[in-house]
Amino acid sequence: MEKKRIGIIGGGISGTCLGYHLSLYDQAEVTVFEKNTVGGASTAKSAGTVCLFDDSLKNRYWDVRLYGFESYLKMEAEEKGSAGFDKTGTLVVATNEEVEKVIQTGIALAKAAGYTGEYITDKDRIKEILPDISTENILGAGYTQDDGYFDGTMISNTYAKKLQANGGVVKTGVEVTEIKVEDNKVKGLKTSEGIEYTFDVVVDCTGPWSKFTGEMAGVDVPIWHTKAEAFFLCPPGKKLDYTFPVLKYPEFYALRAGNNIFICKSHLSMDLNNPMHAGQWDPDKLPATGGTDEYFIDFLLDQLEAKVPGIVDSGLVSSWLSYRAEPKDFWPILGETPVEGYLLATGYGGNGVIEAPAASRDLAKLIMVGESTPLLENWAFKRLLEQ
Ligand SMILES: Cc1cc2nc3c(=O)[nH]c(=O)nc-3n(C[C@H](O)[C@H](O)[C@H](O)COP(=O)(O)OP(=O)(O)OC[C@H]3O[C@@H](n4cnc5c(N)ncnc54)[C@H](O)[C@@H]3O)c2cc1C
Structure with a gap:
């Protein structure tokens, strides 16, 4: 089977966590582009709280909360300090x-x-x-x-290390300057190195920047x-x-x-x-x-x-x-957009550390197996168009 080439823009917790979950699939060929350093933007300024119960995330998303919490506990247990748990x-x-x-x-x-x-x-x-x-x-x-709080920058770097160990590539100090779209379909992207990359799928994980990166693909990202x-x-x-x-x-x-x-x-x-x-x-x-x-x-x-x-x-x-x-309803935006092959994993707001593992698990499945999940349906881009 042919490999699926996936380009991820942004090396915060969203991009690295997704890159790691994709790298668990043999057929995924993952490259993450980060214009500065891994986990150095919003993720670095985060409080990193992942509480077992609080009002940040509704109880109906208990699975999201628990999967996030236990992913980081497992990370910390594998290597002390790798998730910065206090x-x-x-x-x-x-x-x-x-x-x-x-x-x-x-x-x-x-x-x-x-x-x-x-x-x-x-x-x-x-x-x-x-x-x-x-x-x-x-x-x-x-x-x-x-419970307590974690360190988003440590987690992002640990995910980056793990995805590289699984054969993925992380390019730091490399800005994506263009997203190549032909006939409403993503073809790849161009970077500040002046190099053009061909991808089957480009996932925009740039959080607060996604308004601007979205414009490169001709998509108005409503954040x-x-x-x-x-x-x-x-x-x-x-x-x-x-x-x-x-x-x-x-x-x-x-x-x-x-x-x-x-x-x-x-x-x-x-x-x-x-x-x-x-x-x-x-x-x-x-x-x-x-x-x-x-x-x-x-x-x-x-x-x-x-x-x-x-x-x-x-x-x-x-x-x-x-x-x-x-986004207007304070929920993330995950998955497909009106441009084929240009996906979003953005809009995590104040819950990105909690939500990134479950969201990435499901999004990786959609990209690699074509299967959606109730979480992806709830947090789909199209709900915002309907609103
Ligand atoms: C003060 C504060 C407290 C918080 N507390 C919590 C909390 O307790 N619990 C919780 O779960 N969440 C919390 N959050 C939210 C959480 O930190 C964010 O939701 C999460 O970090 C967002 O991650 P991200 O990867 O989407 O964005 P970012 O970490 O901002 O990453 C986006 C990356 O994209 C890169 N980028 C942008 N444009 C390009 C381009 N063209 N080419 C290449 N790279 C590009 C940027 O350099 C950046 O590194 C808090 C946030 C803040 C600010």
């Missing part, structure tokens, strides 16, 4: 009955899969886990010790950028004397980052119609650090004052701005 546990706070119900269902799912999880209403016990929290105005909290502004706080007294868990509220989340605490407004609380939250910008102009707005730090400090007052007097150590690629 097992801090997660505390998800219920501020109303709707959130409480979601947490309880999530706990049941996690327990059925063999993990620990408990819904705690005893406020003293919640304070034992997170002494700096305010337990006023909360109903309870879900807690597990089994917006939401601002992901992350702030690093040094808690009062310099060092916390307890393990700060991933802390999730509907409005924001926080986690341990070395001796500091990372805080960020949650992606599902972003409004695409608010120009302070969302727009369409040039990701090449993002600075490595800084570039943040007063609005977001003020919002987060107000949140901390009400909810985690024990750390509100922290010093601000650093901050960064990044863009999350969000």
